[in-house]
Amino acid sequence: MNFQLSEDIKFLKQSIRDFVDSEVDPLAMEIEEKDEIPEKIMKMSKEIGLFGLSIPEEYGGTGIGMVGKCAIYEELGRTHNGYTTVIGAHTGIGSVGIVEMGNEEQKRKYLPAMARGEMIGAFALTEPSAGSHATNLKTTAVRKGDKYILNGSKHYITNAPIADVFTVMAVTDPSKGAKGITSFIVEKDFPGFTVGKNEKKMGLHGSHSAEIFFEDCEVPVENVLGREGQGYVNALKILANGRAGLAARNLGSCDKLLEMSIQHANTRIQFGKPIFEQQIIQHYLADMAVDIEALRSMTYRVAWMVDQEMKVIKEAAMVKLLGSEVYNRVADKAVQIHGGIGYIAEYPVERFYRDARITKIYEGTSEIQKNIIASQLKREYL
Amino acid sequence: MNILVLVKQTFDTEEKIVIQNGQISEENVEFILNPYDEYAVEEAVKIKEDSGAGITVLTVGPNRSESVLRTALAMGADKGVIVELEEQADEYAIAKIIKAAIKGQEYDLVLGGNMAVDSGSGQVSIRVAEELGIPQVATITKLSLEGSKAIVERDIEGDVEVIEVNLPFLATAQQGLNEPRYPSLPGIMKAKKKPLERFTLEDLELSEDDLATRTTVQDQYLPPKKQAGKVLEGEIGQQVHDLVNLLRSEAKVV
Amino acid sequence: MSKKVLVFVESKDGKLRNVSFEALTVAKQLAGGGEVIAALFGTGATEFVQEVSQYGSNKVYVLEDEVLVTYTTDGYTQALCQVIEDVQAEVILMGHTAIGKDVAPRVAARFGAGLASDCIGADLENGDIVFTRPIYAGKAFQKKVFNQGKVFATLRPNNFELKENPVQAEVVSFQPVIKDLRTIVKEIVRKTTGGVDLSEAKVIISGGRGVKSKDGFQPLQELAEVLGGAVGASRGACDADFCDYALQIGQTGKVVTPDLYIACGISGAIQHLAGMSNSKVIVAINKDPEAPIFQVADYGIVGDLFEVVPLLTEEFKKVLVLS
Structure with missing residues (x-):
């Protein structure tokens, strides 16, 4: 048994601590008051590769394992949690779907830009009627030719106001319950997709959550993540x-x-x-x-x-x-x-x-x- | 274009100094890449990004110094060289060691820090320039390469001297030269795979005279503890009045 | 045992630098009765001979050479080496100035000799010279001795008491052979205002993050003018872009030892303290009574610098006019 972090991971951890201590933490109060992450910090965080934490090396990410990732998350947790959440939501639920379930084409299309932080990811499951009861989704997706037409809404979607790519769960076959749910990659510019206003929250300032709406939102078939019915x-x-x-x-x-x-x-x-x-x-x-x-x-x-x-x-x-x-x-x-x-x-x-x-x-x-x-x-x- | 960067591992500038039995204690001390050397590494990496260059970083010091090579490699340097040296040496001997370690290799540009924040002596880089027989430009704040020559700005007690010099030369970095980057995560991952060469003194061609230090540190000690001063009281106008009086009559500095 | 000591005497803006007088005073003491030789570089150097001889140098080498009017590493290295050879100097002293820092290591290396740089003390102990110098930017000190070869040292300005010792100096006109200058000085851009150099200033008014902006340095500048001092800054103020890095005082940046250091809106991070805590008298002005700067300050005022500093300027104006 070995409970030591490897030298490499210690080095990673130390270098993130230096960054957090000298660049992010001095601005924590400003983030809290302005409810905004300063652009300089976002830019530097992207430059040092924090947005590519979950993305394999071949797609421009860091390609480190979970232990390494946790070591970095631990350091990020030491400062403003809103900042940590903007990165965590992107590198966690916001990009993992495409990394784990995406096909080669989808990975090539989205991951390199996501790794650089040029595209921000978000995860959209929760709905007004489907919180802990996650299978009770009302957002529907109906296939029409080479497109799916999405209708419905999601709420409390972290990073929604700044995200470019959403991993969205919607019902394709209401008769099948959990097995009738499919996941899609939805880009913010797809017709029929809109983002609502920022929620005012108790905490996590600087990290914004909002409602998102699908009104006959057109999603190309090739943007289905995994297989139809595999969404849940x-x-x-x-x-x-x-x-x-x-x-x-x-x-x-x-x-x-x-x-x-x-x-x-x-x-x-x-x-x-x-x-x-x-x-x-x-x-x-x-x-x-x-x-x-x-x-x-x-x-x-x-x-x-x-x-x-x-x-x-x-x-x-x-x-x-x-x-x-x-x-x-x-x-x-x-x-x-x-x-x-x-x-x-x-x-x-x-x-x-x-x-x-x-x-x-x-x-x-x-x-x-x-x-x-x-x-x-x-x-x-x- | 080949660039050599001379670096040193130093105490973090936030560290307090503790002396035990005449030795500076390293217990619980955090070590960093000497801040001035960090500017030098950054400058080399910028040149590499702009016009392509191979960057070698070299350090002389105890085993733990390897970490500063890893930092430099993670920032973008290509190769690390460490000459392991556990015992104390003076600037004279270290310059000789560096010369021996890079023997037979050619560099168009050698960069170093203007001084190390521990010893504060500011000698080694300049001595290396002399050993290599190349010109030096110290305390630089700007470096522009134009073919086989360079236009360099250097800080001279607050003023700026603009210098033209042909390659190869050695420059020492002053604050303001650039803003060093943080090593990126992919950079750190890649650094693991970059070559790191290790030498001990036995591996190098050094004469007895090269290693015969010219100076010895006889003693190291902490400054006497300062007594806590006087925090003035009363309304601000009165405090200011009192302060001026104290500076004139008690401290006698004005 | 007497020694032959050479002092490289430096001038700036048509005046000899104070540190050169300090070096001459030290030289006299270290020579132990031996010869003290001063070297003056550049055209017009002769006019300084009288001043130099006030501090006890028996001989003054004057190098009235056009090439030495502007400092270059190569030019000064060659000239200095030739003078050292000519006088057979055993100990070579100069100021720890921009020139001293640049040329001393180079010349020492050329002679295969050691160098004690940035010294704040030089004493004879049983015939041996022991230099004292700060390490870790003044968080600690070391004593350095020489094992062999020539003794080179650069002295930190403002750390040695001047002692006049007028003698009749012999003037030696020396013509160095200087060739192959490898650096060309294209231009010198003046950035320092008022001419008071931080490292030699007797009074420094320094600002930190509490100064809040570039304009926030204005009241500090005014106080500095009244006291004939220079303005400095903490790393925080430089990082926040309130001022140029050239003003930075600290473990990175300049280490200063003025008679009076007034820290305004500086919390006193250990890296800053390293650069100024050896000042003779320290005054701290800070809103936060818990700020660590108060622990090294001789006098402290808890208050807003924008209120205190202008009042201080007025008060000094009053008393300095009266005296």
Whole structure:
């Protein structure tokens, strides 16, 4: 057994940390206030290849395995989560569909531009009536000659306002339930496709979500991703693939919160001594550290399993669940240790606290993860 | 066009210095590519992108120094050379070692940093120029190649000197020359496959005199701790008045 | 044991540089009764002989050569090497200036000799010269000694006390043989304003991120003018494009040791402290009372620099006119 990251991955990780610390983090407050990622940061992030994280080398991406990806996500998680989400949604659910299910032609057409960040990807499954009940889709796709005609709408679509390519699930055969769903690659300029206005969110500023609409939207047949009827399975695969990555992002945020909490506890003087001297604070910090260590072990183990091409349905759900729960617990304690300053928007702890909340909801709620885990347990034990 | 870049690994500029038994402690220290050398690497990579060039980066130092070669390779250099040297040497000996390590290879341009942020001596690159018998242009802030010559701008205490020089020559990089890129992820992946040559002193043709250092560091110590000063109080106008008085009567600097 | 010490004396804008007098003072002390020789380069050099002899050099080599009017590495290297040979100098001193930094390593290498650069101390201990120099930009210091060969050193400006020692100097007119200049100086573009060089300034007013913009340096400039000082900046201010990198003070950038350093809106990152913490007196003006700069400052004012600095300028104007 070897729990060490390889030298190469350590090097990758360090170089992303340098970038994040010196370029992104100093602008975190600006991102939060303006609800916008500065163009300079977007440009630099593209130049250093962050947008090609999931894309194989032959299509211009980095072609690194899941462990490497998680190491990078962990570093990105240490800064503004809105920034992390713009990249994460693109490199995760936004591009993985084409990488995993796309045919050669589709890959050649989209991936190189996506790797360079010239095309941004988004994933469109959720609808007003289909959240956790993901098969209850109302968006339809009807074949007409060499085109499919899509009608309906999706909401809470991360990156929708800036995306060029959407992986969209729509019903092609309502009689077949989950097996009547097909996935499509929809470009933003296809006739009949429009994007609604940005949602105002509790957190993740700078990362924008919006509704998207299909009104007799014409999608060429060659843009079907995989086979007709395979859409729901595709969606599940895409989501499962991203779970260790989400956990890694949360891991980074937790690590940063612990760091800030220790710093604060060591410098904040109350009752004539640093609050670190108070046993209750020590216990909070110890709890945080244990949670984080457990998350770290699990994240990299699941990532390693993915790289070994092992089946990780249960473990991916577990790590997504643990990642969001730990993040919320750690953020809560971090605010408590910081006291008043932890509730003030001028200080980053408050932001992490708000940003943590969504992680128990997006890409499969904590409850859905438990459902997945239970159904896998049933298979294993019954 | 062949470019040689001389680099050194140094402490991160944010590191505090701790001295134990007369030695500078390396415990928990983060090492980086000397910032001035980073400008040199960036400049070489820019030349490579503009007009094509083969870039060799060379370092002399302990084993851990290899990481700065990897950084340079990830930024776009083509080949790394490390001369492993665990013991202390002075600038004289290091220049001789570099000369020996690149023996028989021809470079149109040699770049280095204007100084290393650890020793701060600013000697090695210039000594190498002398060893190689090529001209030097130090503390450059702009470099334009025009065929077999170059127009170089250099910083001289805030003013700018414009210099024309024929290749081959050596230049040392000053701040403002460029903005070094971050190594890209694909760059880092590719760097793994790039050649890295290793030498020990035994591999090189060096005479006893080449390795006989001219200077020795006798002692290293920290500056005396400064006593915390006076933070003035009262309304701002009064504070300013008090400050001026203190500077004149107590500190006597104005 | 007496030594023969050569000082390369530098002039700038028609004036001898103060650091050259410092070098002459040090030379006198290191010579231990031996000869101190000064070398003056360029046409018109003769007029400085009188000034140089105030600091105890027994001999002044004057190189009234057209080629040496403008500094070139090759020209000065050749001339200096020839002077060193001619006088058989054992110790060679010069300022750690743009010229000193450029020529000293080259000449030392040509003689196969060592060089202690950027020294802030030079003492005789049991007949041996021990140089003190900052490392890690002043976060630490080292003492350096020579094992063999000639002794070369460059001295950091503002670090040695001047001692006058007037003597009657013998003037030697020396004609160097200079050939094959490989660099051509096309132009020198003046960018420094007011002529006060950061590394030699006695007073430095320095701005950080708190200065907020290019225009924010204006009040600092005004204060500098009143005090006859220079304006500097932290890396933060340079990175934010408020000013030129030429003004940067820190571990990357310039290391300065003025008598008075006034840090305005500078938080005091360790990399900046490295460049200025050896100043004689440090004043910090910062809105944040927790800013680390206050820990190295002799005097601190917690307040908005845009309020404090103009008041300070006015106050200094008042008292400096009176005195």
